[in-house]
Amino acid sequence: MKDSARLAALSVHTLWLQQLRDKVEVMEASGVDVINLGLGNPDLPTPPHVVEAAQAALTDPATHRYPSFRGRPEFTSAMARHYLDRWGVALDPATAIVPSTGSQEAINTVVAAFSDRGDVVLAGDPGYGVHFSAAALAGTDAVSLPLDPVTWQPDFAALDPAHVAAASVMFLCYPNNPTGVLAGAQTFAAAVDFARRHDVVLVHDFAYAEIAFDGHTTTSVFETAGARDVAVELYSMTKGYSMAGWRLGAVVGNPDLIDRYLTFKAEIDNGTFDAVQLAGAAALDPHRQDVLEEHVAVYRRRRDLVCAALEAGGVPVTPPPATPYIWSPVPPGFESCAAFAQYVLDEVAVAISPGWAFGEHGTDHYRISLMAPDEDLAVAAERLASLNLA
Numbered sequence: 001m002k003d004s005a006r007l008a009a010l011s012v013h014t015l016w017l018q019q020l021r022d023k024v025e026v027m028e029a030s031g032v033d034v035i036n037l038g039l040g041n042p043d044l045p046t047p048p049h050v051v052e053a054a055q056a057a058l059t060d061p062a063t064h065r066y067p068s069f070r071g072r073p074e075f076t077s078a079m080a081r082h083y084l085d086r087w088g089v090a091l092d093p094a095t096a097i098v099p100s101t102g103s104q105e106a107i108n109t110v111v112a113a114f115s116d117r118g119d120v121v122l123a124g125d126p127g128y129g130v131h132f133s134a135a136a137l138a139g140t141d142a143v144s145l146p147l148d149p150v151t152w153q154p155d156f157a158a159l160d161p162a163h164v165a166a167a168s169v170m171f172l173c174y175p176n177n178p179t180g181v182l183a184g185a186q187t188f189a190a191a192v193d194f195a196r197r198h199d200v201v202l203v204h205d206f207a208y209a210e211i212a213f214d215g216h217t218t219t220s221v222f223e224t225a226g227a228r229d230v231a232v233e234l235y236s237m238t239k240g241y242s243m244a245g246w247r248l249g250a251v252v253g254n255p256d257l258i259d260r261y262l263t264f265k266a267e268i269d270n271g272t273f274d275a276v277q278l279a280g281a282a283a284l285d286p287h288r289q290d291v292l293e294e295h296v297a298v299y300r301r302r303r304d305l306v307c308a309a310l311e312a313g314g315v316p317v318t319p320p321p322a323t324p325y326i327w328s329p330v331p332p333g334f335e336s337c338a339a340f341a342q343y344v345l346d347e348v349a350v351a352i353s354p355g356w357a358f359g360e361h362g363t364d365h366y367r368i369s370l371m372a373p374d375e376d377l378a379v380a381a382e383r384l385a386s387l388n389l390a
């Protein structure tokens with residue numbers, strides 16, 4: 001039986017990453033102590049009060065029915081309050097916020113709802129691979145929106161005018177996975193202007209809304225004038241609150257776009273479990289935001305630990321201002337980032353992500369995830385340093 005054209009259109013990079021995952025599993029099964037720093041999968045547990053809120057919600061039979069697509073008011077109003085407190089952005093919880101079943105779902109649904117065959121989905125490159133694969137799975141074409149290799153901000157002028165004319169959706173992501181940078185002062189204004197002029201839905205993937213270090217602050221796209229006319233923002237509970245397995249996020253912003261997102265989504269899934277939404281509301285409780293500081297403190301400690309160990313080993317690194325990722329140039333002497341990642345896995349049993357996995361503009365770099373226990377990170381950094389990569 002054949003693959004559909006859409007399945008077959010998944011990029012070789014996606015498939016290569018699947019092979020890497022398989023290879024790590026085989027190595028682990030054969031007893032090799034692999035340290036996997038290739039994934040963005042939070043290792044910190046979900047805060048206990050969030051788990052308790054879910055346990056209480058589970059015992060209420062009202063949560064056992066199909067959820068409403070508009071979401072539990074407890075969750076949407078907690079999200080509205082959170083946006084106001086964190087970013088000074090006022091949103092109507094009844095029309096401008098709905099739960100997603102995690103951002104992965106929202107990314108795919110948004111593309112399918114707003115982009116047709118023959119259209120183009122612009123995705124910041126380097127960027128999150130799912131922005132590209134969502135286009136493949138929806139039967140439209142992903143086109144790289146290059147990020148400047150020094151600032152990692154979008155270079156709209158580099159786009160081919162034919163792609164601009166065909167664009168229907170544009171993805172940006174700040175704090176940026178994989179580069180760890182924050183949005184530049186003009187980035188969202190330029191993006192909103194571009195979206196308006198070219199009739200494009202601006203989708204801001206805000207997965208790292210809560211993870212910035214050293215006094216840096218993150219920016220919601222809705223702090224920018226005009227964004228409400230053209231944008232939705234994808235908030236995720238996964239990284240900040242360590243809720244990866246729960247599958248909960250929110251699509252935030254333009255009510256008309258949200259209505260159309262829901263119309264499409266209603267045919268695909270039946271919403272997000274109410275008990276999970278109530279757990280999300282507990283996580284967003286304004287009196288319990290100390291958990292974010294704790295999580296950020298852990299990632300900052302890990303960042304400093306890994307950067308120090310790498311530098312001591314002569315590997316040049318720049319500590320990121322945000323995100324639990326270290327993004328570094330591939331050391332000299334390797335023919336590609338994939339060859340480097342393969343070498344590191346084979347030589348010292350550490351799995352890292354080749355920059356290639358994040359698009360063609362990531363090719364000269366690699367990414368280390370800090371979502372692993374300190375002990376593992378310390379050993380991994382020593383192993384990397386032992387390779388004499390300077």
Ligand SMILES: *Cc1c(COP(=O)(O)O)cnc(C)c1O
Pocket residue numbers: 040101102103104105128173177205207236237238239244248249
């Ligand atoms: C981890 C990640 C996601 C996935 O978020 P979920 O809400 O768990 O689906 C989305 N976007 C980016 C950029 C990510 O790094």
